[in-house]
Amino acid sequence: MQRRTWVPIATGIVALVFFALPSEEPLRGFLPDWVSLVLIYWTFALPARMMVGMAWSVGLVVDIVSFGLPGAYALSKAVLVYLARVLALRVRTYPLWQQTIVVLGLLGIEALILTLIDFIVSGDLSGLQRWTAVVVGALVWPVVYWILRRARHLARLGH
Amino acid sequence: MxxxxxxxxxxxxxxxxxxxxxxxxxxxxxxxxxxxxxxxxxxxxxxxxxxxxxxxxxxxxxxxEPTDQLRRNYAALREHNLILQARLHRFEFLESENIRLRRLLSAVPATAEKVTLAALVAVNPDPKGQAVLINKGSADGVFQGQPVVDAGGIVGQVTRPGMFRSTVSLVTRENQGISVQVARTSLRAVIYGGGRNRPLRVLYLDRNSDIRTGDLLVTSGLAGRYPAGYPVALVTAVERNLSESFMNVAAEPTSYLGSEREVLLLWLPALDQPVASDLLDSEGELVD
Structure with missing residues (x-):
């Protein structure tokens, strides 16, 4: 059977487009970081193949696309995938609700890193909506998980 | 392991x-x-x-959209255009008079700026929502710190110019200051952004300063970043507290903050270039 490695890449690109999608004012702060969710999924599914360097490059692309501080998302995504790799084998045996809690923790750590970088560079601690986005991200995790598992079966990528 | x-x-x-x-x-x-x-x-x-x-x-x-509504819109816009044109004629007259009077005072003539229209890209560059993306970049001569305005007034400044796209930080961005003056009294102040969905704040104004709700704050041009005279905000609340030496002033931005489709990029004549003195030199008798 032929493996389709382009599927994870395609899901990453879709997540990037979702990340850049415009949103109206009341909704804006509550949208989760889709790129992080996709990275977490693929790291849990294929911990041996997801490298920290890959996550770093993805983060750099997010930095460039979002016109943010170059290096900030790269750093946070690298740490995110590193932690997800450490946890991957254990998490795979968890039921979905327990996985959701782990995802909440991972997204929270990423938000903490981004907030710290913001604070060091510009000295403001604003951005409370970043934390609501963390909670929303964990809440949508089951849906993301389900969709990406379908994608993984389609790609015939095993463990 | x-x-x-x-x-x-x-x-x-x-x-x-x-x-x-x-x-x-x-x-x-x-x-x-x-x-x-x-x-x-x-x-x-x-x-x-x-x-x-x-x-x-x-x-x-x-x-x-139904045709009759389009027709109605067209008629309304035409009428509006006519009114604006009439006003512009008066403005042109005033401008020429202003230049003449300034020459008499041998003062620096108010310089005209170059302007380019930029469209907003329907994209969310900043998760904090304090920046918008425009479809002009360094290839069009956009530079960092460039002032951006719309029909309502100052929108913000370019913070990250890319090749073809740039981000504009809105005036509501936290800790971003603009030097302004009250249009009614020319009282000078600095106005700061308060963050998302929060009013702008005028800080360090003496308790006895003459400022009221409804006052229009316009750029003073003192910091050299924004041209003078563009509206920035309307004062919405003034709170005087006897136990403090400064008062709390809240204001609302007058511009549409990127909810309009288009914005204007301004190019100011460089401040260190003596544009003014060149003009005065040609008018021999004005130069001492």
Missing amino acids: NRTRSSAIRGLSLYVLLSAGLITADHYSPVVRQIFQFAAVIGVPVHFLASLPSTVLERMQGKL
Whole structure:
């Protein structure tokens, strides 16, 4: 059977487009970081193949696309995938609700890193909506998980 | 197991250092910033895809709008245009008079700015929602710190110019200050952004200063970043507290803050270039 490695890449690109999608004012702060969710999924599914360097490059692309501080998302995504790799084998045996809690923790750590970088560079601690986005991200995790598992079966990528 | 983990940690710390290096380099080196301006090109297809739904929706709305409504809109716009033109004639007269009077005072003539229209890209560049993306970049001569206005007044300034796209920080962005003056009394002050959905604040105004709700704050041009005379905000609340030496003033931005489709980019004549004295030299008798 032929493996389709382009599927994870395609899901990453879709997540990037979702990340850049415009949103109206009341909704804006509550949208989760889709790129992080996709990275977490693929790291849990294929911990041996997801490298920290890959996550770093993805983060750099997010930095460039979002016109943010170059290096900030790269750093946070690298740490995110590193932690997800450490946890991957254990998490795979968890039921979905327990996985959701782990995802909440991972997204929270990423938000903490981004907030710290913001604070060091510009000295403001604003951005409370970043934390609501963390909670929303964990809440949508089951849906993301389900969709990406379908994608993984389609790609015939095993463990 | 232990060895693989320690090597993984070493790998991670390499990337952490790399990121820290990038962040520092971006802060200090203009070359690195230039490289990222070029790299921003890879964002263009992503932004195109992300803005596709809203553009298509808008097109369809234009198609679906009934003809008589379009006709009515057209008539209203025409009327509005006529009124503006009439006002412009008066303005031109006033401008020429103003230049003449300034010459009599041998003062610096008010200089005209170059202006370019830029469209907003329907994309969310900043998760904090304090920036908008425009479809002009350094290829069009956009530079960092460039003032951006719309029909209502100051929108903000360009913070990150890319090759073809740039981000504009809104005036509501936290800790971003603009030097203003009260249009009614020419009292000078500095106004700061308060963050998302929060009013702008005028800080360090003496308790006895003459400022009221409804006062218009316009740019004073003192900091040299924004041209003088553009509206920034309307004062919405003034709170005098006897126990404090400064008062609390809240204000609302007058511009549409990127909810309009188009904004204007301004090019100011460079401040250190003696444009004014050149003009005065040609009018021999005005120069002492």
